Amino acid sequence: MDLALQLLFTGIGIGAVYALVALGFVLIFRATNVVNFAQGEFSMVAAYLMVVAVEAGLPYWAAFIVALLGMALLGVVFNLGVYYPLRHRTYLPVIIATIGASILLANSVLAIYGPQPQVLQGWFDTPGIQLGPVYLDSQYLLIIGVTICLVIFNFWFFEKTLLGKKLQATSQDKEIASLLGISVSTMIMITFIYSAVLGGLAGILVAPVLFVSIQMGSTIALKAFAATIIGGFGDVAGAIIGGLSLGVIETFGAAYISVPYKDGFAFLVLVAFLIFRPQGIFGERVAEKA
């Protein structure tokens, strides 16, 4: 039982990271109908920005704000440089452009900052607390807390605010949204900014656990992408549930079946969903509307 509790905590912690990145995938997919394969690199860039800001002598909270502002700016540049020029093309050139952007971001950071993995201290001085038989890593606690807050925020933002409803309308039907006076390009811009900030947030939160390296984004993004499909592509709640499920499944699979095949469990679940429930846990909203 002690073992299961420890695994559950860790699984939820790592799953929350997948969920945050998956959320970025979903938001951009809903707004533009394309998958942004540079979403993982957003996490990596934000973690490096954080390291640079901390090394520059900024207090941790200020470095955090600077890093997130940097990500917002990256979201703008990404929208204008990668999506906007191709917005009238089919989804394929846009997807290829996001893959290209992902490679560009990774290699740009490599060229600027070098290949050395970096250590980023966590928010708290204490590494964790022992709660009975379970050790609670303070960084994982923070990640879980932030994920819960974001779930609540997303619900409020998309369901209760005018801007959120405009974003939803844009994602559901751009032409009708445009006829209703909504600036579609502005809404898409906001989506890219929010997704970049979300991806960045995931990167900054996970950096003290996984270290800051060029590869950190792609490793997380692969799992987050799987989580998105499991949850139901296009569904915000699905991304959260998919991410958390994936984290828990792979952690328990590693502990009780096989450690070397840990990644295999995640993708086994993905394949099972693609065969038996391709629309994911929460289905696909576009299909429901049709």
Added chain:
Amino acid sequence: MRLTRRDFAAGIAAGIAAPYLIKSAHAQGATIKIGMCAPVTGPAAESGGYAIKGAKLALEAVNKAGGILGKQAELIVEDDQTTNPGIVLAFSKLAAQSDIVGFLGSIRSTQVHAISPDVIKLGKPVMIGGTDPNLTHMGNQWLFRCRPNDSYSGRVIAEYGVSTLGKKKWAVLHSTDAFGTAGGKALTEALTKLGAPPVLDQGYANQSQDFTPVVLAIKQSGADILGSYFTFENDLGIFARQLRQLGVNIPWVGSPSIVNITALKLAGPALYNTYGVADYAEDSSEGSKAFGKIYRDAVKVAPDNQSSWTFDAINVLSAAINKAGSTDAAKIREAILSIKKFAGAEGEYNFDQNGDGLHGYNIVKNDKGNIVFDKHIEFND
């Protein structure tokens, strides 16, 4: 002037032969080229940078001392991207340059396995740092190892843990790539021979984000000592932190990655009081000390095995070509195999007929972040 048929034939022959003669003359007058596959990008890019610096330092010294066969030597580096497809591409690019006389392969066994068929086809000497014992025992006569192989590291880890530390309940943890699998197997075999078969033999996949299941497995096994073979330092760093956080404080004797610079930086205090087998230990010999000084002066960081093996590889290859008196691959091979009592940064090289130059390891301890040499264990079999 009348052009005879004989004059015409001679002219044609001269015309055909001229480019080859010019090229040959140019080659004879040019530098001696050595190719190197190194991870300039990818997860091992940092250690790859150290490897290139080690090789360049050796080359500078060789050139100052008169070069190779009286010519200046030149290093041609190709990025192996820290991947198997990457090194195959990098090696094929280098192999296409016919004037490269010898090569430095990878420190990663899995990458050496990847290029091994191409090395056989090319038939030129390739110095390697990969420590999977099979590499020099699978019929490839062109691979020459400048680090001790894992049959030695496994034996040294086992010997030190059982005899010196007095521990018999071992957990063996290793990556599931060629390096980790071979290392884990060598350690398990050595422990079994010493009458202490491991209570846990656990593999893990590279680039894991979480080691909680592994740490809990070690905890549950009741092991009183841990032996490990980690391929990547970031994996080692994550594991070390989680191991300590989850309250496992048993002695830990690891493969060389446990004492390299990147691992020490990432894991910090989580690696204090651990032991490592190290092919390079600064205080282990005069050659090691000399390299340490040169490296610190030039690179401004502490030396480790990432740079010491390439330093030695260039020196061994250069010495062998000079000894052979030729760039003929077969002659260089014979010259490498005849090298005995050659003082290098990693230790004293005595090449055997398999192509292994070193036959022992150092044991070092992480004393609050400082790597302290304990003892050298050499095998003669």
